[in-house]
Amino acid sequence: MTDWGLRPGRDADADGFVALIGACWSLYPGCVLDVDGEEPALRALASYYAGQGGALWVAERAGAVVGMIATKPLDGGTWEICKVYVAPDLHGHGVGPALLAQAEAHAIASGATRLALWSDTRFDRAHRFYEKQSYVRSGPIRVLHDISNSLEFAYAKPVNGIAVLDAAAAASAEVRLSTVLRACVAEGAGVGFLPPLAPEVARRFWLDTGRNVAAGTAILMAGWVGGVLAGTVTLALATSETRPHCAEVVKLLVDPSVRRAGLGRALMSRLEAESLRAGRTTLFLDTRAGQDGEKLYRTMGWTALGTVPDCVIAADGTLASTAYFWKRLTAEPVS
Numbered sequence: 001m002t003d004w005g006l007r008p009g010r011d012a013d014a015d016g017f018v019a020l021i022g023a024c025w026s027l028y029p030g031c032v033l034d035v036d037g038e039e040p041a042l043r044a045l046a047s048y049y050a051g052q053g054g055a056l057w058v059a060e061r062a063g064a065v066v067g068m069i070a071t072k073p074l075d076g077g078t079w080e081i082c083k084v085y086v087a088p089d090l091h092g093h094g095v096g097p098a099l100l101a102q103a104e105a106h107a108i109a110s111g112a113t114r115l116a117l118w119s120d121t122r123f124d125r126a127h128r129f130y131e132k133q134s135y136v137r138s139g140p141i142r143v144l145h146d147i148s149n150s151l152e153f154a155y156a157k158p159v160n161g162i163a164v165l166d167a168a169a170a171a172s173a174e175v176r177l178s179t180v181l182r183a184c185v186a187e188g189a190g191v192g193f194l195p196p197l198a199p200e201v202a203r204r205f206w207l208d209t210g211r212n213v214a215a216g217t218a219i220l221m222a223g224w225v226g227g228v229l230a231g232t233v234t235l236a237l238a239t240s241e242t243r244p245h246c247a248e249v250v251k252l253l254v255d256p257s258v259r260r261a262g263l264g265r266a267l268m269s270r271l272e273a274e275s276l277r278a279g280r281t282t283l284f285l286d287t288r289a290g291q292d293g294e295k296l297y298r299t300m301g302w303t304a305l306g307t308v309p310d311c312v313i314a315a316d317g318t319l320a321s322t323a324y325f326w327k328r329l330t331a332e333p334v335s
């Protein structure tokens with residue numbers, strides 16, 4: 001049973017905000033809250049966010065502020081998520097996800113197409129929280145020049161859409177990518193693993209993919225639906241000297257909860273565009289014969305090369321066939 005609830009924040013919550021942020025910062029070395037010198041907006045925070053076109057909420061328990069969050073619009077459809085704090089004794093009790101869901105819903109209802117936030121590089125617990133909530137590292141570290149000597153990571157996610165992940169983004173997406181991979185394997189997808197797929201094996205796979213991204217031998221894409229990282233595909237570029245124009249499509253995955261909504265097709269269309277950009281015009285892939293991937297590739301202009309029987313072990317222990325496809329790309333990717 002929860003003994004806390006959410007409500008809009010008020011200017012009169014100022015003392016509660018100062019106590020809450022102070023308690024959270026005290027968990028990390030060197031983080032010092034100087035309200036009047038560096039955070040004067042805390043004295044009238046609801047007015048501050050209202051003035052920016054944004055909004056503020058608190059989590060309250062027995063009349064005390066035990067959590068807070070705010071959001072405000074930036075340029076070009078991006079809304080920033082700000083001031084995310086939960087009292088240390090309530091960490092792990094669902095307050096953070098509830099606050100974030102509230103702020104994201106408000107931003108999306110107000111027209112946000114992208115959500116972004118900054119997080120102190122010391123706040124490692126917060127990073128895991130944002131990564132679980134489908135945010136990925138995005139762009140350079142920010143230096144604040146404040147008395148806490150703060151450095152901040154940028155995190156962001158599209159509400160709906162596809163993004164190419166660089167090495168930092170790939171590393172931060174590991175948790176969500178592993179969740180999607182494990183869900184696909186659990187429902188019997190033929191993607192190179194047998195169920196049950198252990199979390200650490202899935203993480204290891206994405207760690208290796210991230211390493212390939214860093215080395216320039218893979219292009220990793222992720223897709224979001226309603227702010228949730230729900231799909232991915234990788235273009236493997238490590239081909240031989242005689243095949244500099246070729247690449248292989250691997251691990252096209254869409255979370256079972258959002259199938260048949262167009263994400264698989266959108267990922268493949270973006271992959272084709274990125275492939276052309278990388279000068280790779282002949283693509284190959286293989287897929288479990290008869291599964292949904294084969295149906296998708298046939299609708300997107302891929303040519304079937306043939307099927308190898310009894311090629312792989314299926315989830316039920318029997319042997320299954322693999323279908324091979326290729327596609328030549330032209331300047332206008334076919335969607």
Ligand SMILES: CC(C)(COP(=O)(O)OP(=O)(O)OC[C@H]1O[C@@H](n2cnc3c(N)ncnc32)[C@H](O)[C@@H]1OP(=O)(O)O)[C@@H](O)C(=O)NCCC(=O)NCCS
Binds near residue numbers: 254291293
């Ligand atoms: C293959 C996969 C990525 C498709 O993702 P998706 O988001 O459901 O695909 P889309 O919604 O974009 O579907 C695109 C088209 O593919 C075809 N298709 C996909 N699933 C299908 C199904 N179950 N039955 C018939 N056609 C299907 C349809 O033509 C569909 O278009 P439509 O919905 O307008 O009819 C998804 O099923 C998946 O992750 N499967 C498990 C992993 C896997 O097998 N990956 C392929 C490895 S090579």
